[in-house]
Amino acid sequence: MEWFTAPELWLGRTVFQRGLAVLYCVAFLSAALQFRALIGERGMLPVPEYLRRTTPLRTPSLFHWRYSDRLFAGVAWSGAALAAALAAGAGDAVPLGAAMALWLALWVLYLSIVNVGQTWYAFGWESLLLETGFLAVFLGNDDVAPPLPVLLLLRWLLFRVEFGAGLIKIRGDACWRKLTCLDHHHETQPMPGPLSWFFHRLPRPLHRVEAAANHVVQLGVPFLLFAPQPVASVAAGLMIVTQLWLVLSGNFAWLNWLTILLAASALDLSALSGDRAAPATPVWYAVLVVALTVLVLVLSRHPVRNLLSRRQVMNRSFDPFHLVNAYGAFGTVGRVRDEIVVEGTSDPAPGPGTEWKEYGFKGKPGDPHRWPRQYAPWHLRLDWLLWFVALSPSYGAAWFDGFVRRLLLNDGDLLKLIRHNPFPDAPPVHVRCRLYRYRFTTWRELRETRDCWHRTYLRDMVPPTRLRTPPGSSAP
Structure with a gap:
């Protein structure tokens, strides 16, 4: 089973899992503290009214069984508590099967929220969190070495995030091809941050460098994720640097941080963690990972067609479970x-x-x-x-x-x-x-x-x- 494991990525897996649990916690807390006015029983888009217009097959959610604001709050706060426990290392303190069940519970709870959230949850990073969270169910814990097929699926997800965003820019607004979009973007982005004013006031030649570097990282570097180490780590490192630049220049919820974590899962940090004996991989676990891999590859036909299409769309889910999605951002940039x-x-x-x-x-x-x-x-x-x-x-x-x-x-x-x-x-x-x-x-x-x-x-x-x-x- 040597082909199945990647023990050199043990620390990268740990960083990814703990960070993902933190972002899950943020997402659940955001839901718990904001839902009443948005989608609560007396909210602007009440969940009960929405449930009457949809079906469990179209929008799988626990709330089809029953909805109340108290139940929603219970789901959100329970998700936050479970995510905090996983961030603290609970997944490594229990057997492999139990750890997988904990990650699956997180995914089911958040899927239930997103699928009744309507326009308030119609953001690409909601689907990205769900797709990432579903893959995390199969990533294992300290009972097994990091499974290479799942790690490659995470890289495939990162590839679609970055390459999809790069293609939508090149195909969309002409300012991306002219390298002038960043003359406007820092000022017109949805929610500027404390440094956005200074980014906007950078010299225009530096804005051209920003745009050109963005094209390199999003259109060229993603292919290197599938190269042998240390090339894959270098590619992931370049993506992390780019995402940190975006973190400094604006507010995009957990999109940038989740992309950073996906890249971290590709980092070979064995020099920091040392050699670690790889436990034997249970057969049942290997079967589940192979089944997951086949499922994702089959479902990937939809986002691949989207990437190849001249009518590429951004942030599209092709199934109600948000398992394999299309991503992208800023196909057009506002001038005012x-x-x-x-x-x-x-x-x-x-x-x-x-x-x-x-x-x-x-x-x-x-x-x-x-x-x-x-x-x-x-x-x-x-x-x-x-x-x-x-x-x-x-x-x-x-x-x-x-x-x-x-x-x-x-x-x-x-x-x-x-x-x-x-x-x-x-x-x-x-x-x-x-x-x-x-x-x-x-x-x-x-x-x-x-x-x-x-x-x-x-x-x-x-x-x-x-x-x-x-x-x-x-x-x-």
């Missing part, structure tokens, strides 16, 4: 940044002299003086969706009216997702949403005003709106 500014007033008859107070959000730009914060790998779902609505109101067609109504009610669950509520004592009488164009300030403007952003009013998206029914008359 529009943001929704939400304001409220206690004035019963708003006019030219009305005082409007602005709501503050945690991650999305608002107050021009407030510098962007670092949130990743935490996922601010409301902030992300508000960025999409600024691009096109159609992204909020199903939930945005409910969002405004909850502000008019001072809904406690929604206000937990907002940084600053200017009406702490009583809800506003009117709420309006205005569209502004944002840009990073120049060096001179920053010195003079200390403002990170400059914004210009464009138009009203939602005119002054008040409740049409008394607060207690019906559900939002």
Whole structure:
């Protein structure tokens, strides 16, 4: 069975497993602390209503059996606790079969959440976490040496993440071919970080170098993942460096960190861990790994066709279990940044002299003086969706009216997702949403005003709106 194991990757497997458990924990905590206003029984897109429109075959989830907010919270908090235990090493403290069952439980719990999360969970990194988590079930623990077939499947996943992102760029926006996209990207990306202003203000020739390096790492380096060591480790190292650059320049939830962990699984760290005797591989375990390998190879026909297609799509799941998916990011890059500014007033008859107070959000730009914060790998779902609505109101067609109504009610669950509520004592009488164009300030403007952003009013998206029914008359 020497062909089956890769003992030199023992430490790489450990780093990957512990890191994946940490990201699972972050994902479950994010679900537990944000779900009530988003998909809870009285949320903007309630799970019970969604379950009536779908079936267990289309969206496999434990919640088809029964749903309540208490049960959802129990699933999310249980997932977080289990993930924390695995991050602390519980998987290596139990027999192989038990460890696999623990990882499988994590995957089932998170799949149940994603498949009822609707638009709030329609992000590529949700599928990436599920696909990675499913492969982790078969990665083993200290009872067996790292199985080479599963490690190669992780590299195949990393290949699709990177190569898919590279192809969608080359095929998409012409600025990627001209090496000019990064003149805009750091400013217009969904959620800038604390260093994004400085990245945007780098000299333009350096932006060209950034773009060219991105093409090399995403279109060329992924093929080297399947080369012998140490070439595969060098390729993985280059990807890790690139992903850390992205971590510093923006907030993309756990996408970059999960990609780093996938690359870490390919690192030969035997020089740090020393030689380790490889235990005998149980036959039943080898059979399961081979079956997994065959399954993934068969399901890979869909993402391979997508990669070869001129009509390549990003972040597409081809099965309801999110087992083998297509990935990609920033096939187009915005040249300008529009943001929704939400304001409220206690004035019963708003006019030219009305005082409007602005709501503050945690991650999305608002107050021009407030510098962007670092949130990743935490996922601010409301902030992300508000960025999409600024691009096109159609992204909020199903939930945005409910969002405004909850502000008019001072809904406690929604206000937990907002940084600053200017009406702490009583809800506003009117709420309006205005569209502004944002840009990073120049060096001179920053010195003079200390403002990170400059914004210009464009138009009203939602005119002054008040409740049409008394607060207690019906559900939002």
